[in-house]
Amino acid sequence: MSSSSAAARREGRAESASGRPPMRQALVAAAFRLFVERGYEQTTVDDIVALAGVGRRSFFRYFPSKEDVVFPDHERCLADMTDFLAASPEGAEPVRRVCDAARLVLRMYAEDPSFSVQRYRLTKEVPGLRAYELSVVWRYERALAAYLRGRFAGRPDGTLRADVIAAAVVAAHNNALRSWLRSGGLGDASTEVDHALGLVQSAFGAAPAATGPGADSEDVVVVVARRDVPLWRVVQQLEAVLGRG
Amino acid sequence: MSSSSAAARREGRAESASGRPPMRQALVAAAFRLFVERGYEQTTVDDIVALAGVGRRSFFRYFPSKEDVVFPDHERCLADMTDFLAASPEGAEPVRRVCDAARLVLRMYAEDPSFSVQRYRLTKEVPGLRAYELSVVWRYERALAAYLRGRFAGRPDGTLRADVIAAAVVAAHNNALRSWLRSGGLGDASTEVDHALGLVQSAFGAAPAATGPGADSEDVVVVVARRDVPLWRVVQQLEAVLGRG
Numbered sequence: 001m002s003s004s005s006a007a008a009r010r011e012g013r014a015e016s017a018s019g020r021p022p023m024r025q026a027l028v029a030a031a032f033r034l035f036v037e038r039g040y041e042q043t044t045v046d047d048i049v050a051l052a053g054v055g056r057r058s059f060f061r062y063f064p065s066k067e068d069v070v071f072p073d074h075e076r077c078l079a080d081m082t083d084f085l086a087a088s089p090e091g092a093e094p095v096r097r098v099c100d101a102a103r104l105v106l107r108m109y110a111e112d113p114s115f116s117v118q119r120y121r122l123t124k125e126v127p128g129l130r131a132y133e134l135s136v137v138w139r140y141e142r143a144l145a146a147y148l149r150g151r152f153a154g155r156p157d158g159t160l161r162a163d164v165i166a167a168a169v170v171a172a173h174n175n176a177l178r179s180w181l182r183s184g185g186l187g188d189a190s191t192e193v194d195h196a197l198g199l200v201q202s203a204f205g206a207a208p209a210a211t212g213p214g215a216d217s218e219d220v221v222v223v224v225a226r227r228d229v230p231l232w233r234v235v236q237q238l239e240a241v242l243g244r245g
Numbered sequence: 246m247s248s249s250s251a252a253a254r255r256e257g258r259a260e261s262a263s264g265r266p267p268m269r270q271a272l273v274a275a276a277f278r279l280f281v282e283r284g285y286e287q288t289t290v291d292d293i294v295a296l297a298g299v300g301r302r303s304f305f306r307y308f309p310s311k312e313d314v315v316f317p318d319h320e321r322c323l324a325d326m327t328d329f330l331a332a333s334p335e336g337a338e339p340v341r342r343v344c345d346a347a348r349l350v351l352r353m354y355a356e357d358p359s360f361s362v363q364r365y366r367l368t369k370e371v372p373g374l375r376a377y378e379l380s381v382v383w384r385y386e387r388a389l390a391a392y393l394r395g396r397f398a399g400r401p402d403g404t405l406r407a408d409v410i411a412a413a414v415v416a417a418h419n420n421a422l423r424s425w426l427r428s429g430g431l432g433d434a435s436t437e438v439d440h441a442l443g444l445v446q447s448a449f450g451a452a453p454a455a456t457g458p459g460a461d462s463e464d465v466v467v468v469v470a471r472r473d474v475p476l477w478r479v480v481q482q483l484e485a486v487l488g489r490g
Contacts (some may be wrong), residue, residue: 134379167416175408203448
């Protein structure tokens with residue numbers, strides 16, 4: 001459950017299953033019905049409000065433009081992500097934390113699979129929506145990078161590492177998300193996303209993991225060996241690194 | 246030197262230092278002078294052609310829209326990148342190869358530092374240009390990912406790994422490129438970019454390096470251990486993984 005829908009529930013506001021207030025939800029439903037039937041470009045805001053049975057002003061109260069009705073939940077999700085990262089415990093492993101933040105986006109998509117699949121198909125067909133989506137993805141990536149930059153401040157290559165990890169997390173998340181959307185939103189999206197984010201954590205999680213108090217990258221030893229190297233050579237090398245033996 | 250400017254030289258066509266034909270170069274120069282003096286939004290295509298002393302048709306022969314004149318070399322650079330990746334030797338280490346492909350973008354920026362710095366400042370100020378730039382960056386990323394997907398085809402997590410590495414390469418390249426642009430285009434951009442791409446190669450280069458004939462990821466064993474774990478536990482674990490002992 002997102003924090004904003006939780007807040008709405010606490011305040012006793014009526015909400016649809018998608019977490020959107022009813023009139024907003026009616027506008028989104030009308031818009032998507034028309035986009036699918038007539039095409040995105042051929043649908044006007046007037047068509048949408050006529051089908052939803054509300055006035056133009058109601059539309060623009062919720063959405064600055066026709067494009068925004070295609071992505072009705074991203075602003076809420078971006079706010080949830082920012083709140084989540086700001087509330088991170090000091091000792092949280094940073095790469096794991098941004099992976100968990102990315103899962104909030106997945107949860108938004110998984111809340112309403114058929115809507116998400118419809119939008120995915122629409123976005124692939126309309127270049128303007130593709131551009132809009134890229135700018136949304138960029139904002140998620142910058143939110144993750146900003147958190148990591150704070151956590152890696154003062155470390156060598158801190159901003160570089162932050163930017164690279166944020167991009168890798170977004171790419172992994174979107175690879176798994178798109179695969180789920182292409183499949184028609186069937187099955188459990190989170191298993192695939194967990195697996196994808198695991199790849200990023202294994203590539204980048206080790207070094208930043210050693211940032212907590214009392215931990216140090218010196219505490220971790222990494223050994224990479226070819227299978228055909230004799231075990232005694234590996235142990236010898238380990239002893240040399242550990243300063244024992 | 247890019248392959249397209251090399252081709253122009255072979256054909257004896259006149260070219261400016263930036264690798265652009267003279268009339269195209271005159272249009273770009275006129276456009277940027279006006280963008281800086283009046284602002285991007287306040288400058289029309291008519292203003293640009295008047296200053297350059299050419300007709301409107303000449304403008305649209307080179308540029309589909311006003312936005313395109315801000316990024317006059319990306320299409321050439323994208324084509325160069327695609328050619329470069331298509332011409333990759335079969336045994337090329339894939340992560341190294343996409344890093345080298347990314348360096349083609351850097352070279353384009355470094356060909357004309359003052360122009361690149363002007364554009365960087367303009368792009369930061371004009372939201373429409375920012376969106377345009379995101380779509381260009383996305384196309385570079387997909388070109389790198391497409392090559393990697395081909396190289397990793399049939400491997401577990403091949404497309405996932407390809408997408409993550411492509412995103413990481415682009416993020417590292419752009420982190421270093423932007424730092425150079427922010428500094429006003431002073432000094433050698435390539436040192437910083439090499440360092441940034443080195444981080445990606447060290448994170449991802451090892452596993453895909455084992456793709457040559459006769460090599461297999463099964464051949465490599467990676468052990469990560471905390472320093473405070475007794476050596477015998479590490480050796481025990483190694484023996485278990487290697488199936489010996």
